[in-house]
Amino acid sequence: MRLFQLGLFVLLAYLQYLLWFGHNGVEDYTRLSKAVESHQQTNQQLSKRNKLLEADIQDLKLDLEGVEERARLELGMIKPDEVFYRVLPSKQKESK
Template sequence: MRLFQLALFCLCAYIQYKLWFGHHGLHDYRRITETVNTHQQMNTELLKRNKLLKADIEDLKLGLEGVEERARHELGMIKPNETFIRVLPKKHYE
């Protein structure tokens, strides 16, 4: 009878060891869960960026206003007989 109890105790100890410290145990589960959460956040941010890019593409496909806006904003282009004025933020010197 004592041998059977000792065997059960050893089996329980082995199972607990595997659960807490073994391969595919709780430590691995927590690490993988954190990794999945990080990837889900990254995917959410990338989906938002993709939606903005798709909206930009549609705007550029539909009309010249989008092209003109980009040219003015990114390239600093101006129309004939137009004056370009650039206002710079005031620098704070300490």
């Protein structure tokens, strides 16, 4: 009877070891849970970025004003009959 109880105890200890430290145990579960959470956050950020890019694409496809705005801001282009004024900040005199 003692040998049977000892065998059950050893089996219980072995199963507990597998549960906590073995393959697919609690340690692996917590590590994978953190990885999944990190990937979900990354996916949310990329999804927001994709929505903004999609909106930009739709603006450029449908409206000529979007193309004109980009040409003005990014390339510094002006229309043929426009006058361009560039205002520079004034330099303050240094007092000695």
